[in-house]
Each structure stands twice: as structure tokens, then as C-alpha cells.
Amino acid sequence: MTHGNWFSANYFTFFFFLKQSSPSSPEPASLPAEDLSTNSNGPKPAEIMLDDDREDLFAEATEEVSLDSPERDPILSPEPTPAITPITPTTLVAPRMESKSVTAPVIFDRSREEIEEEANGDLFDIEINVSDPEKVGDGMNAYMAYRVTTKTSLSMFHKNEFSVKRRFSDFLGLHSKLATKYMHIGYIVPPAPEKSIVGMTKVKVGKEDSSSTEFVEKRRAALERYLQRTVKHPTLLQDPDLRQFLESSELPRAVNTQALSGAGILRMVNKAADAVNKMTIKMNESDAWFEEKQQQFENLDQQLRKLHASVEALVCHRKELSANTAAFAKSAAMLGNSEDHTALSRALSQLAEVEEKIDQLHQEQAFADFYVFSELLGDYIRLIAAVKGVFDHRMKCWQKWQDAQVTLQKKREAEAKLQLANKPDKLQQAKDEIKEWETKVQQGEKDFEQISKTIRKEVGRFEKERVKDFKTVIIEYLESLVQTQQQLIKYWEAFLPEAKAIA
Amino acid sequence: MTTTFTEIKHLPTLALLVCCEYLAIFKKTVAMHEVFLCRVAAHPILRKDLNFHVFLEYNQDLSVRGKNKKEKLEDFFKNMVKSADGVIVSGVKDVDDFFEHERTFLVEYHNRVKDASAKSDKMTRSHKNVADDYNRIGSSLYALGTQDSTDICKFFLKVSELFDKTRKIEARVSADEDLKLSDLLKYYLRESQAAKDLLYRRSRSLVDYENANKALDKARAKNKDVLQAETTQQICCQKFEKISESAKQELIDFKTRRVAAFRKNLVELAELELKHAKGNLQLLQSCLAVLNGDT
Numbered sequence: 001m002t003h004g005n006w007f008s009a010n011y012f013t014f015f016f017f018l019k020q021s022s023p024s025s026p027e028p029a030s031l032p033a034e035d036l037s038t039n040s041n042g043p044k045p046a047e048i049m050l051d052d053d054r055e056d057l058f059a060e061a062t063e064e065v066s067l068d069s070p071e072r073d074p075i076l077s078p079e080p081t082p083a084i085t086p087i088t089p090t091t092l093v094a095p096r097m098e099s100k101s102v103t104a105p106v107i108f109d110r111s112r113e114e115i116e117e118e119a120n121g122d123l124f125d126i127e128i129n130v131s132d133p134e135k136v137g138d139g140m141n142a143y144m145a146y147r148v149t150t151k152t153s154l155s156m157f158h159k160n161e162f163s164v165k166r167r168f169s170d171f172l173g174l175h176s177k178l179a180t181k182y183m184h185i186g187y188i189v190p191p192a193p194e195k196s197i198v199g200m201t202k203v204k205v206g207k208e209d210s211s212s213t214e215f216v217e218k219r220r221a222a223l224e225r226y227l228q229r230t231v232k233h234p235t236l237l238q239d240p241d242l243r244q245f246l247e248s249s250e251l252p253r254a255v256n257t258q259a260l261s262g263a264g265i266l267r268m269v270n271k272a273a274d275a276v277n278k279m280t281i282k283m284n285e286s287d288a289w290f291e292e293k294q295q296q297f298e299n300l301d302q303q304l305r306k307l308h309a310s311v312e313a314l315v316c317h318r319k320e321l322s323a324n325t326a327a328f329a330k331s332a333a334m335l336g337n338s339e340d341h342t343a344l345s346r347a348l349s350q351l352a353e354v355e356e357k358i359d360q361l362h363q364e365q366a367f368a369d370f371y372v373f374s375e376l377l378g379d380y381i382r383l384i385a386a387v388k389g390v391f392d393h394r395m396k397c398w399q400k401w402q403d404a405q406v407t408l409q410k411k412r413e414a415e416a417k418l419q420l421a422n423k424p425d426k427l428q429q430a431k432d433e434i435k436e437w438e439t440k441v442q443q444g445e446k447d448f449e450q451i452s453k454t455i456r457k458e459v460g461r462f463e464k465e466r467v468k469d470f471k472t473v474i475i476e477y478l479e480s481l482v483q484t485q486q487q488l489i490k491y492w493e494a495f496l497p498e499a500k501a502i503a
Numbered sequence: 504m505t506t507t508f509t510e511i512k513h514l515p516t517l518a519l520l521v522c523c524e525y526l527a528i529f530k531k532t533v534a535m536h537e538v539f540l541c542r543v544a545a546h547p548i549l550r551k552d553l554n555f556h557v558f559l560e561y562n563q564d565l566s567v568r569g570k571n572k573k574e575k576l577e578d579f580f581k582n583m584v585k586s587a588d589g590v591i592v593s594g595v596k597d598v599d600d601f602f603e604h605e606r607t608f609l610v611e612y613h614n615r616v617k618d619a620s621a622k623s624d625k626m627t628r629s630h631k632n633v634a635d636d637y638n639r640i641g642s643s644l645y646a647l648g649t650q651d652s653t654d655i656c657k658f659f660l661k662v663s664e665l666f667d668k669t670r671k672i673e674a675r676v677s678a679d680e681d682l683k684l685s686d687l688l689k690y691y692l693r694e695s696q697a698a699k700d701l702l703y704r705r706s707r708s709l710v711d712y713e714n715a716n717k718a719l720d721k722a723r724a725k726n727k728d729v730l731q732a733e734t735t736q737q738i739c740c741q742k743f744e745k746i747s748e749s750a751k752q753e754l755i756d757f758k759t760r761r762v763a764a765f766r767k768n769l770v771e772l773a774e775l776e777l778k779h780a781k782g783n784l785q786l787l788q789s790c791l792a793v794l795n796g797d798t
Binding site: 303337 | 612615616625630632637639640646647653669761765770774781783788790794795
């Protein structure tokens, strides 16, 4: 497929989507010249989605805000879209909600490629920091607000440096929106940090102890990594919801991210349904690449889990070592006090001091063990789950295509029967239905090819990122080990003459 | 023995671990035995003991019998009596300043050494746990690295190797700390207990002496069995003076030995810690150089 063909095929797809509002009004695809603005379909446009998609609605009911809710409007960014609008790539591949002005598609396509090349060439200039966790409110309604600071030279943002306050459910809301828009067409959307009812309750209740401080710090770091990963994705970076999250001072509250809300329960039910479905879909994999990759990801998942478990054990033992070293230091100090030989007494006190410093070292090392190494592994285990999810979407897409083919066959058979029975009025309807299903089959095939293509690219990108991430993080971790050893040398070198001075 | 182990890279890690463990324990035991024998040899009286000479010189197997049930029971009762008695005896204040000071010192010292010994044990065990974790991490990285032969896999293999090597060093740190610190403290825990026992025996003999004195006075007052009382008193007096003399010397020696042992072990501990930290550092830095060079 040449570039031009691909483009026109997708353009066709896009317009087809917009025209398609119900199963009973099929229209042959054409290249209309009209401007497809948000108003063309009425003030509250119907959800743009594939048909026979009642089940789809349920299958993807992770999105709590439907196009019909009044909450939607503020989310659609009111500013005028520049000529080379970065938004368009999302519409070209028909995400669920977006319908923005489409001016000159050709330019958009190029701009998307351009921006992606920029990403590859590391001209991706955006840096996100999450800082200053602050408790807001009291009691069980309290929450932590985090400051999200963006520094960038990209022109899609209004300023070069700006910051906003966000709470944890805002992050979950953002992820939910992105996942709904992009996962089902093959994009690997980075997962958000996990909820923790226990952790948050402690914070809400106001326990000011070290474990709740640790929890907040762990969450802050996780949120930062989450955003950094998300903005690194060239397609997601274009998303207006992401931009709104980073830029706007007020964000509509994402209530449906709560675990026990209606939407939350629906999510859980759907996850279960998905799991069952996965087991029943037997896909004829014509492309060995996908089978291979799935197996690879399965292996990688297992091994990362093992490694993660070992590193978590290390963190635990290192913390124990630190505690035991501190205890020993105190004990050695006491021993030094009761020792009546002066020089030995002094040396023992020095030993106690050395061990106390070493305890500090162990604490810092445990910190690095966790935040640098262990958390990276945890992140990747969740990322791989997202990758598996995307592969599953492809399977569903294939299934849909197959189902459409089956239905088409049935319609053809029905038409043949009607031909024989000679019922002209019903015959016309049957012919119409056949045309409708033929288009659906074509659509299904195209969708499947598209998602396969996207996944290939996404997996390529993921692998590159993974390699970079692991190399950077492991090197950073090894450098922390180097630091520890250098400090140890300093401490013992200082102690040695003291020990020798015992006379 | 160590060289052959480093050559056998294909040995499954568990077997290697067991060998390293055994070596560490062997080293420990040998060191303890050596200290014990040197002590006996340095002692003015014990060194002349025939049993000792037989032990050192007899060039065939000694058939040493362990304590039988009766003897173990006897030991148990002896200990019971001693602790009960010790409580009574320790209430007696000593006339002699030296011994009074020693007693106060030893009681406190013994308790603190006990605490330090326990804490040191916990610390060395934690160190060992960390070393074991490094081993598991090394294996997991190895599994990741053998997936294919891409760059990242080669990277994982190198890091896996690093963890294997650094694990060995960490294990040795733990073993050396155990040897030089934990064992030292354990030894002086028992030594200080032995010194306390010595003081107890002296106090016991002091009490006997004082009782003998009182008995003599009574006998003289009643003018009955005076000679016997006098002999008893004399024997007690001699015993007491003899034990006081040797105890004093032993306690002075105890201090000298203690200081020397602590000095030796603390110096060796510091030197070993330095050696291992430097070894670890070099290992890490050379690995980092290779990894950074590749990227």
C-alpha cells in the first residue's frame, strides 16, 4: 500500500464514520467536500462509532463521560485550531469521541509524520514534574493535591512553563479517557499508578507517620513517571485531553474513576466479561509476527515479575540491615561506655559512630533499590499488561470482521431464498442489507489491517523505549551502588587508625 | 580451595552457595579452635596440663568420649546451685577495692557484650540475606538476558554477571563481619561469664572463710573443738588468699587479652571491610565502563 492509498483509505473511513449514524441509512462512501465541523451533526453529535455496537458500548464502557453529557463541552478545547493542527491524527484513525474541524487532511497527515520524526530525533522538548503533595480538606473527604509543572518549547502549548494542581483521580480520569480513545485502535496507552485504599485512608485519617509519608512520595514519583511516559508518546501528546490536563487550571472532576461507583462496578464486570471472551476467541493467526510477539511478551512478563519479586525482597532485607546496623551501633556505644580500658573504649565508640553512618548508607541504598530499580520493574509489568490488552483488542477486531463475514453470508443466502420465492419488496430490503454488510466486512478488514499496522509500530516504539529505559535505570542504579561503596571506603579508612591506636 | 571454585562456573548456583557457606563456617570454627589452644598454651598453669600435651603431641586419633547422661545431669545441677548461690553471694560486699571494682565492671560489661553479640549476629545475618537477594537478582537477570541476542539482552547478561560477582563479595563481607566481630563478641561474652564465675568462686571462698572465722570464735567461746575449728579456718584462709591472688592475676590478664583481641579483630575487620569495599567498587566501576561504552 502506497502512502497515498493509505491516506485515501483512511480518509474514506473517516467520512464513512461521520455519515454513519444508524444501521438503516447506509451511504456509499464518497469524498464529500463539506466542512465537517462539530456543528454539522447537531449540537450534541451522536457517538461516532462502529455500528452493531451496542455490545461495543458495553465492552468499552470505561469512558464515563458520554458525548451527551453537558460536561463534555468544556473538554472540547475552545481555541481555534491552527492550520497544522496536531489534533487531526486522532480523527484520522477514528477515536471514539473527537470530532474537530478538518481542514486540509493532506497537511495533517504530513504534520503527523513530521511530529513523529521529531520525536524520534529527540527534538521532543517537554519535561514534566510532579511535586509538592499537599493535603486538602479533612477526614474522609480529604485528598492529596499534587503540583504538575510542564516545561516545554513545543508550540502546541500556550506557554513555555506552567503548572497546575491535580489530584489522583484526575490522573485516573486522564488515563481512562486516553485508554478509551486509543487502546482499541492499537495504541499502547501507559497505565496510571494503582489505587490504594489502605494507603490513602491512612493519609486521609491524618497519620503523620513515616509510612504515610513514604506512601505519598511513592505515589508522587509514580505519577511523575506516568506523565513522562505519556507525553513521550507522539500520538498521545497531540491529544487535547492531555493538553487540558497539563494546562487548564480547572478540570471537571472525574467521579467515575472511584472503584465503587456505578461506572467502577461496570468496569469490573466488563473486565470479567473480557476475560471470558478472550478464552472463546480462536483466532486464525495469519501473521506469525503477532504470535511471536505475544509469546515474547508473555515470557518477558514472567521474568520481570520474578525479578521484581527479588528486588522487592532486597529492599526489605536492606531495610532490615539498616535497622539492625543502627541497633548494633547503639549497643556498641554502650559497650564502649562500660569498657574500662580508655583506648579500647574510645575505639568502640568510634566503631559505633561508623556503624551509625553505615546505617544511613543502607537506608539511602534501600531508597535507590526501591525508587530506581523496583518501581521501574513494576511500571513495566503494568505496561506489558497494557500491551497484552492491545493485542486483545486486535483479536476482538478480527472477531468482529469474521462475524460481519458470517452475517454477510447469511444475508446472501437469505437473498437467494427470496429470489426463488419471488417477493420483490422484501428482495430490495435484502439487497440493501447485503450492500450494508459488504461495507461492514470491508470496514472490518480495514480496521483489522489498521490495528495490526498500528500495533506493529507501537510495539517497535515500545521495544525501543524499553531498551532505553532499562539501560538508563540500571546504570543509574549501579551508580547508586558505586556511591555506597565509595562512602563505605571513606568510613572504614577513617576508622582503621582508631583501631590501630588501641594500645 | 578457593581457586577451584572460581573455575567451576558451570556448577549450579545452589551447590556453589553451599560450598561457600561451608568454607565460611570452616574458617570460623578453625579460628575459634586456634584462639582456644593459644589461650591454654599461654596460661602458666594450664599449659603444663598433661591432657593438653597429649592433645598437641599424640599423632594418632584421640578417642574422646562425650559426656554421658549422668555427667550432663551433674553439670545441670551444678549450674542450678551456682546461680542460686551466686545470688546470695553477690550480695556480700567485698573488702578489697580491686575486686569490688572488677565485680561491678564485669556485671555491666557482661550484659552489654551479650547485647552487642546478639545485635551483631542479627546484623551479619541481614547482610547475608542481602547477598542472597543479589544472587536471585543475578539469576533473574540471566534469564532475561538469554531471551535472544539483542543488545539489551547482552546488557542484561553483563549486569547479571556483575550481580553474581558482587554477591560473592557481599557474602564475604557478611562472613568476615561474623568472624571478626560477632565471634569476638560471642567469645568475650563467654569469657566475661567465666570471669564472673571466678569472682563467684572467690566470693564463695570468702564466705566460707568468714563462716570459718565465726565458727572459730564460737568454738573458742565454748572452748569446744577449738583445734578443729582452727584448722578449718586456716584452710579456708589459705584457700581464700590463694584464689584471691590467682584471681587478681587472671583478671588483669583478662583485661590485657581482651584489649589485644579487640584491637586485633577491629583492625582486621576494618582492613577486610576496606578490601571488600574497594573490590566491590572496582567491580562496579569496570562494569559501568563497559555498559556505558556500549550504549
